[in-house]
Amino acid sequence: MMYEVRDLRLSFPDMAHKPLIGAAPRLEVLKGLSFDVPKGAVLGIVGGSGSGKSTLGRAMLRLLEPTGGTISFDGTDITHMGEDQLRGMRKRFQMIFQDPMSSLNPRRRVGGIIAGPLRLQGLDGLTGRVDEALDMVGLPRGFAQRYPHELSGGQRQRVGIARAIALRPDFILADEIVSGLDVSSQAQVLNLLGELVRDLGLTLAFISHDLSVIRRLCDRVLVLHHGEVVEEGATAALFDAPQAAYTRELLGAIPLPDPHQTWG
C-alpha cells in the first residue's frame, strides 16, 4: 500500500470562539478517516467546500500534523515524524497546488522553481533534469528563463506539475489543480496528468469538487462530507450505484447533456 490511513483526526483551535481567558475550543476538521491508497491507484477525493478534503491532503503530505490516528506511507509511520526525518522522504511524495500563481514564487524564474526541490534533495545535473521535466509537461525549454507572471494559467499549472514530477516521486497529491483554469486548459492539463501517471507509474490522489473530472481520471473515489468518509469504491461502481445519500446528492448536481437522462 502507498498510503494506509487509520482513524485520522485533525482539529484546529477555533480562534473565532476563543473565550477571553482560557484555551480556544477545538474545531474538528477530520473526524476519524480510514482508507487505503493502493500502489499505482488514481484516487479521487471528492467533497463539498468545507468537507476537509484539502486538510486531508495536507495531512497526507505532512504539511499538517494530525491530532489523532495514523498515516503510514509505503509502510513507514509518518503521523508524527519530525521535519528533519521527513526531509529525507519528501522527494517520494509531492504536491501540485490549486492556484498556480500563488504556488510559484513570483521572484524566481521557472528554471529556478523546478530546480529548487532538486537542489534541496541533493540531486545533480540540474539543467538536464529541468529540461527533461519541461519536455514532459510539454513546455519549451526556453521557458526556464521566464518568470511565472509571463505565463498563462495553463502554462503555470504545467510548471507546477513539472516541479512535482522532476523529483520522480512515488506519489503525487493534486489539490483542485484545474479549478482555476478555463475549460480547454482544464482538458489539456488533465490529459497531461493522466499520461504522466501512466508513463511514470505514479500513484495519484486527486482532490476535486468536480465529479465529472474525477470520473474521467480516477479509478477509485473517496467521498468526504463534514470530515468523514461517507463512501469509498471503484469509480464505475460508485457512479452506477451510489450507496450513500450524500453521494447521490452530489451526482444529482452534475449537469447532464440530456435532461431526461439520469445517472445509474
Next chain:
Amino acid sequence: MRDARGEVKRPIGLRLWLSGGWLALLVLAALCAPLIAPNDPLMQDLFLGRMPPFWMDGAEPGFWLGTDSLGRDVLSRILYGARLALIVALVAGTLTCLVGATLGLIAGYYRGWPDRIISRFVDIWMAFPPVLFAILLIAVLGPGLMSIIIAIVVIDWTRFARVIRAEAMTQGAMDYVASAQVAGRTRFGTMLTEILPNVLPTIVALLTLEMGVAVIVEAILSFVNLSISTDSPTWGGMIAEGRTSVHQAWWVLVFPLITLFLTVLSFSQLGEGLKDRFDPVLR
C-alpha cells in the same frame, strides 16, 4: 508559444532621476565639502552679519546664499551640514531597517510565541510619543552622533517591524511557501529564500523612507539643541538659529529648510521608484 510579455522594459522614471540626482548631488557635496565650500562654515565675522543672497541688493560677493547673524556663510554651512545628515541617514536608517525588518520577518513568518512577544513590544513602544522619547534618550545618553543614531533606531524599529510582519504574514500564507516545505526546505531556509525576496521591495521602500525620517529626527534634535556640539553645522541647528531672525534675514531659515525638504522628499521618492524597479511583475 512566444509572446512579448517578457520583453517589456519600463524606462527609469523621472521620479527616480530627480530624486536620485538630488541625493547624488548631496553625497558629492558632503564628500567634497572642504573643496567646494566657498568659506569656512564656522568662521564668524560680525561685520558681515545678515548679508542677503547674491541676487539681492547689498549682497557680499562670495557669500552666495547670504550669511547668518554671526556672519557665517549659509551655503558653506549647508554643504557641511549634508555630511552629518547623510551619515545619520545611512547609518541610522540601515540599522533601524536591520533590527526592525528582522524582528518583523520572524514575527510574521514564525507566528506563535515569537510573534506574541515582538508584537506586544511594538504595541508598548508605539504608545510613547516618539520625539519626547528621543529627547529623553539623548538626555540619558548625552549628546553626540552615536546617541542620535541609537535614539533613531530605538524609536523607529517598530515602523519596520509592523509593516514587514504584515507583509511576511501575507507571503507566508502563499502556496509557494507550502511548496518549499513539500520540497523539504527548512523553516529558516524558507524564510530567507522564499519570503525575504518577496518582502525585499517593501524593505527597500521603507529603508529610503526611514533615511528621510532619520534626517528629520536629527534636524528636530538639533532644533532643540540636543544634537551634536553646536560648533558643527547641522540643518536643524541652522533652522533653529534662523527662526529667531526670520524677519530680518529669512534666508538663514529658508535655505536649510528647502534643502531638508528636498532631501526627505527625494529619499521617499527614491524608495517608491526602486520598489517598482525591484518587482519582476511590474518591471
